[in-house]
Amino acid sequence: MDDRLVTAGLHEPGLAVHVEDLTVSYHSKPVLWDIDFDIPPGVMAAIVGPNGAGKSTLIKSILDLVRPTAGHVTIHGLPYRDQRRKVGYVPQRSSVDWDFPTTALDVVTMGLYGQLGWLRRPGRKDKDRARAALARVGMEDYADRQISQLSGGQQQRVFIARALVQEADVYFLDEPMAGVDATTERTIVKILHGLRDAGKTVIVVHHDLQTVRTYFDWLVMLNVRVIAQGPVAETYTAENLRRAYGGQIALLDSAATLTPVD
Amino acid sequence: MLDILSDFTLQNVMIGATLLGIISGVLGTFAVLRKQSLLGDTLSHAALPGICIGFLVAGTRSLPFILTGALLAGAAAALVVVFLTRTTRLKTDASLGIALSVFFALGIVLLTMIQNQGNAAQGGLDSFLFGQAAAILRSDLYVMGAITLTAVALVTGLWKEFKLISFDPSYARTLGLPVLALEVLLTTMIALAVVVGLQMVGVILMAAMIIAPAVAARQWTNKLGVMAALSALFGVVSGLVGSVISASATGLSTGPLIVLAASVIVVTSLVFAPETGLLPTALRVRRDKFSLKSRLVLGTIYRLAAEHGDPAYPAEQAMIDAFHRTDTSAVLSRLEQRGLVRSTAHHPEPTPHWVLTPKGLEQAQTPLDQSGETQ
Numbered sequence: 001m002d003d004r005l006v007t008a009g010l011h012e013p014g015l016a017v018h019v020e021d022l023t024v025s026y027h028s029k030p031v032l033w034d035i036d037f038d039i040p041p042g043v044m045a046a047i048v049g050p051n052g053a054g055k056s057t058l059i060k061s062i063l064d065l066v067r068p069t070a071g072h073v074t075i076h077g078l079p080y081r082d083q084r085r086k087v088g089y090v091p092q093r094s095s096v097d098w099d100f101p102t103t104a105l106d107v108v109t110m111g112l113y114g115q116l117g118w119l120r121r122p123g124r125k126d127k128d129r130a131r132a133a134l135a136r137v138g139m140e141d142y143a144d145r146q147i148s149q150l151s152g153g154q155q156q157r158v159f160i161a162r163a164l165v166q167e168a169d170v171y172f173l174d175e176p177m178a179g180v181d182a183t184t185e186r187t188i189v190k191i192l193h194g195l196r197d198a199g200k201t202v203i204v205v206h207h208d209l210q211t212v213r214t215y216f217d218w219l220v221m222l223n224v225r226v227i228a229q230g231p232v233a234e235t236y237t238a239e240n241l242r243r244a245y246g247g248q249i250a251l252l253d254s255a256a257t258l259t260p261v262d
Numbered sequence: 263m264l265d266i267l268s269d270f271t272l273q274n275v276m277i278g279a280t281l282l283g284i285i286s287g288v289l290g291t292f293a294v295l296r297k298q299s300l301l302g303d304t305l306s307h308a309a310l311p312g313i314c315i316g317f318l319v320a321g322t323r324s325l326p327f328i329l330t331g332a333l334l335a336g337a338a339a340a341l342v343v344v345f346l347t348r349t350t351r352l353k354t355d356a357s358l359g360i361a362l363s364v365f366f367a368l369g370i371v372l373l374t375m376i377q378n379q380g381n382a383a384q385g386g387l388d389s390f391l392f393g394q395a396a397a398i399l400r401s402d403l404y405v406m407g408a409i410t411l412t413a414v415a416l417v418t419g420l421w422k423e424f425k426l427i428s429f430d431p432s433y434a435r436t437l438g439l440p441v442l443a444l445e446v447l448l449t450t451m452i453a454l455a456v457v458v459g460l461q462m463v464g465v466i467l468m469a470a471m472i473i474a475p476a477v478a479a480r481q482w483t484n485k486l487g488v489m490a491a492l493s494a495l496f497g498v499v500s501g502l503v504g505s506v507i508s509a510s511a512t513g514l515s516t517g518p519l520i521v522l523a524a525s526v527i528v529v530t531s532l533v534f535a536p537e538t539g540l541l542p543t544a545l546r547v548r549r550d551k552f553s554l555k556s557r558l559v560l561g562t563i564y565r566l567a568a569e570h571g572d573p574a575y576p577a578e579q580a581m582i583d584a585f586h587r588t589d590t591s592a593v594l595s596r597l598e599q600r601g602l603v604r605s606t607a608h609h610p611e612p613t614p615h616w617v618l619t620p621k622g623l624e625q626a627q628t629p630l631d632q633s634g635e636t637q
């Protein structure tokens with residue numbers, strides 16, 4: 001088949017995520033300014049930047065949760081609203097009330113609500129899929145546990161299982177490794193690498209500069225604007241870090257020295 | 263008692279109370295979980311100007327006009343809240359508070375205006391402040407029944423959607439759910455519940471009927487479905503108890519009694535519910551403290567024995583007391599009951615002494631985190 005036919009009507013179909021001229025303001029104060037960035041398919045990408053840099057806002061505006069003042073976004077060549085099914089989202093853990101009366105299995109099953117359609121309740125098959133997703137994050141024994149009785153790391157894994165059950169192509173995760181124990185962090189990284197190795201695109205807001213180079217192969221540095229983007233090896237430099245963080249953290253210098261200067 | 267129950271008016275009141283209990287219990291579950299308790303309060307207070315305007319338009323105390331007015335006023339208040347939160351920096355609770363006060367004040371002004379007109383038909387319009395259950399007619403019950411049935415059907419049909427938008431609305435949007443429309447639907451149904459409750463409990467206390475049963479139900483369960491059912495049950499029970507008490511003791515008005523009954527259920531739940539209740543929690547803390555204390559006392563006897571190189575070393579109670587700076591006899595007799603220590607005489611001293619039993623020795627040697635006694 002002719003390639004041009006297949007790609008007709010698509011915008012930048014070769015990219016998993018394509019963001020152009022994106023500007024977002026809260027109360028007329030811009031928190032994201034003229035953002036252009038692209039993420040190729042099949043990478044595990046980190047979005048880093050200081051607190052308040054607009055990382056969460058960036059993900060939310062890609063997912064239509066925040067209305068941008070300008071700009072557009074495509075996922076695999078089409079606007080997000082046409083690609084919803086292909087996108088999985090793991091919000092910041094603190095964004096929900098964990099005292100809500102529900103179980104781990106129930107939360108994971110919520111990942112299937114979009115596919116279930118109106119009036120249909122999740123059935124045995126759906127529960128089995130949710131259970132399998134829980135098993136993938138090592139939480140099968142906690143299926144019937146009330147979510148308030150899970151540790152922070154376990155709650156995070158439940159959230160990831162909820163996204164896994166969607167069987168998406170592109171995953172957005174907002175600080176999934178914040179405040180979790182070392183075991184959970186290892187589990188999460190292993191799952192995310194597994195997704196990438198299966199050809200999915202994984203985009204993670206990440207707070208720990210020390211682990212950027214070991215976990216990720218693509219990097220977007222953000223501070224209201226895009227400071228740098230590209231393969232980690234080229235992007236993770238002392239100069240870029242200083243431009244993103246403004247030298248505000250002493251830790252930066254030690255993190256930057258990890259970069260071999262060659 | 264049976265005489266009272268066969269009374270026609272009381273039957274009407276009890277049916278009305280049951281319907282009110284169901285609808286406010288079910289919808290209150292979502293209102294409380296979505297931290298929107300104040301929304302119910304605003305919607306019910308905001309109904310007052312609508313009631314007055316409905317009366318003025320109809321020129322008489324016509325229930326359909328009045329209820330429609332109440333509903334529209336609730337909707338207007340909700341719109342004001344949305345407008346305020348979207349266009350100003352006010353947080354939702356502040357906007358709700360403003361809408362509540364402004365609408366209620368407007369309602370009171372209209373009410374006094376109508377009353378000063380001396381219109382013969384205005385009789386009893388102020389009964390909507392605290393409700394007047396005895397004025398309920400059979401035909402009113404059909405309206406209340408239809409509204410309640412619709413609400414229950416909607417919540418059943420859209421159960422998983424309402425659950426998800428209550429737990430994680432952003433995520434719900436990424437799945438393609440029309441979150442805003444569902445939220446508007448829930449809010450509209452709460453406004454309808456207020457309309458159902460107007461005649462029973464009035465605009466001032468109606469919010470309590472939405473909040474109280476749900477808060478009580480939350481104490482007893484960790485399942486959303488059970489919570490909604492229990493909340494409806496609590497709502498019905500308060501409604502029935504309030505109606506019956508009011509019918510047996512003349513002069514006491516039904517609405518406030520219903521709300522009082524609901525409050526008793528809330529307080530009882532807050533005190534006695536097994537997981538979250540004050541009393542069970544206090545008992546658990548006491549038990550944990552006690553078991554920690556007995557661990558420590560056992561450890562003291564063990565260390566004394568170890569220092570003397572004699573597993574059967576009789577430790578004098580005064581020494582144990584002195585070490586722990588408190589009277590340990592209660593703890594020691596507990597340990598004795600469980601066969602961990604044994605009291606013994608140690609001549610020539612007349613004071614009580616304690617020895618570890620083999621079981622106690624074993625337990626004292628087990629590290630704390632494996633003993634299964636803590637937690």
Ligand SMILES: Nc1ncnc2c1ncn2[C@@H]1O[C@H](COP(=O)(O)OP(=O)(O)O)[C@@H](O)[C@H]1O
Nearest residue numbers: 026027031049050051052053054055056057058
């Ligand atoms: N709902 C909101 N209303 C107003 N300002 C907001 C809102 N959400 C975020 N902000 C502001 O936007 C900026 C970016 O926030 P965020 O995207 O959460 O940053 P990050 O995730 O990088 O820490 C911050 O200055 C924050 O205070």
Ligand SMILES: [Mg+2]
Nearest residue numbers: 055056057092
């Ligand atoms: Mg953030």
